[in-house]
Amino acid sequence: xxxxxxxxxxxxxxxxxxxxxxxxxxxxxxxxxxxxxxxxxxxxxxxxxxxxxxxxxxxxxxxxxxxxxxxxxxxxxxxxxxxxxxxxxxxxxxxxxxxxxxxxxxxxxxxxxxxxxxxxxxxxxxxxxxxxxxxxxxxxxxxxxxxxxxxxxxxxxxxxxxxxxxxxxxxxxxxxxxxxxxxxxxxxxxxxxxxxxxxxxxxxxxxxxxxxxxxxxxxxxxxxxxxxxxx
Numbered sequence: 001x002x003x004x005x006x007x008x009x010x011x012x013x014x015x016x017x018x019x020x021x022x023x024x025x026x027x028x029x030x031x032x033x034x035x036x037x038x039x040x041x042x043x044x045x046x047x048x049x050x051x052x053x054x055x056x057x058x059x060x061x062x063x064x065x066x067x068x069x070x071x072x073x074x075x076x077x078x079x080x081x082x083x084x085x086x087x088x089x090x091x092x093x094x095x096x097x098x099x100x101x102x103x104x105x106x107x108x109x110x111x112x113x114x115x116x117x118x119x120x121x122x123x124x125x126x127x128x129x130x131x132x133x134x135x136x137x138x139x140x141x142x143x144x145x146x147x148x149x150x151x152x153x154x155x156x157x158x159x160x161x162x163x164x165x166x167x168x169x170x171x172x173x174x175x176x177x178x179x180x181x182x183x184x185x186x187x188x189x190x191x192x193x194x195x196x197x198x199x200x201x202x203x204x205x206x207x208x209x210x211x212x213x214x215x216x217x218x219x220x221x222x223x224x225x226x227x228x229x230x231x
Contacts, residue, residue, distance in 0.1 A: 032154030033144040035181040040138045047079040048206035050088075055198040068198060084120065085217040101217045108219065115221040118230040153180030153187055 030038075052075070055068040074093065080086035084102040095110040100120050107116040138144070140161075147155035158177040173193055180188035185206055191199040221227055 030184075031146055032156035032179070032181040033146050035154065035184050036144065036156055036179055036186070037138055039181075039184060039186060043082075043208045045079075045081045045210050045212055046206060046208050047077065047210055049075070049077055049204045050201055051075045051204075052090075052199065052201045055200060057196060079212065079216065081212055081217065087217060097219070099217060099219045101219065106219050108221070112226070113222075113224065114226040114228065115219075116228045116230065147178060151180065151188070153182050155180050155190075 051073065053070050054072040056071050057068060074090045076089045076091040078086065078088050084100060086098075086100050088098040090096045097106075097108040099106040099108065103120055105118050105120045108114075109116075143159040143161060145157040145159060147157050149155070155178050158179065160177075174191045175194050176190070176192040178190040179186050180190070185203075187203055189199075189201040189203075191201075
């Protein structure tokens with residue numbers, strides 16, 4: 001079933017990409033919302049490492065004391081450049097890349113030897129990717145709600161503003177999007193869907209405003225790979 005990851009990878013990665021853009025000099029005494037605003041305003045490029053966990057609540061026959069249970073975990077490296085370019089490179093437990101080159105969104109699955117292309121605008125236009133890829137103010141697309149401090153982070157919730165031109169309402173598949181900020185950097189992203197499933201992403205070794213080569217986001221499928229093009 002191609003790991004059922006094409007749709008999930010696109011939805012999730014545009015969300016996580018939404019978090020990357022700030023000044024490392026933002027004082028930790030500032031609110032999480034203000035740290036996030038500065039992050040969005042000030043950084044043009046970034047790269048770092050991620051660990052992504054899919055969590056679920058214990059079932060009725062399982063111990064309730066341990067809280068949420070990790071049902072899937074991946075890790076890898078990310079790179080982004082405003083506007084419209086990023087790489088979400090999953091390295092373990094399998095190799096898979098999601099690449100946006102500014103015009104198209106590419107999912108490369110090494111095990112399947114398959115590359116899937118689709119227009120970037122179609123996949124990204126109705127998502128929090130606008131935080132990264134757009135030039136508009138963060139507050140034009142989201143209401144930022146200050147949350148509690150937990151796990152050593154200042155959390156801020158992102159509530160998408162209603163789009164009067166949307167035919168199906170908001171296309172974002174999550175009912176709650178929260179970002180954990182520390183010293184002006186996003187250190188975690190928490191996503192909860194309507195069924196209560198949780199995706200938690202922790203970020204590490206973040207470097208801002210790094211120099212990237214012009215071809216960093218160029219991807220050419222290897223010879224013999226299956227290529228799918230979706231409209």
